[in-house]
Amino acid sequence: MITVTHRRYVPYAHAHYAGNLVDGAYSLGLFGDVATEVCIRLDGDEGLFASYSDVQFTAPVQAGDVLEVTATVTRMGTRSRTIEFRSVVVCRGTGGSAAAVLAEPIVAVTATGTVVVPGKG
DSSP states (O other): OOEEEEEEEOOGGGEEEGGGEEOTHHHHHHHHHHHHHHHHHHHSSOOEEEEEEEEEEOSOOBTTOEEEEEEEEEEEOSSEEEEEEEEEEEEEEEETTEEEEEEEEEEEEEEEEEEEOOOOO
8 A cells, every 4th residue: 555664763862771772652653753644645634643453562672773664554444544563673873873784674663553534525
């Protein structure tokens, strides 16, 4: 149907836990951003996030990482769209200002969500 991808650097100001870990809500916020672009592209409206039916935190996100966040529409109803989300670490901070591009990206968070858009008319 449609896939939208954003990339985002995770600043050190967002680290909340030892080891420069970032809370899982960080990726969920990015899912909202990418879902907004999906709605704009499909419907010309930002839409509203209605729910998540599944969220899986599979690997840590750390300050200094670069995330690739992808939203793929898997179902379109009259006003609702079901979207599969993935947040993948593509670069990992290695301390100070150093970072490395990962040969194998790390899937950090996956989710399924539903957005709704205004009816036509």
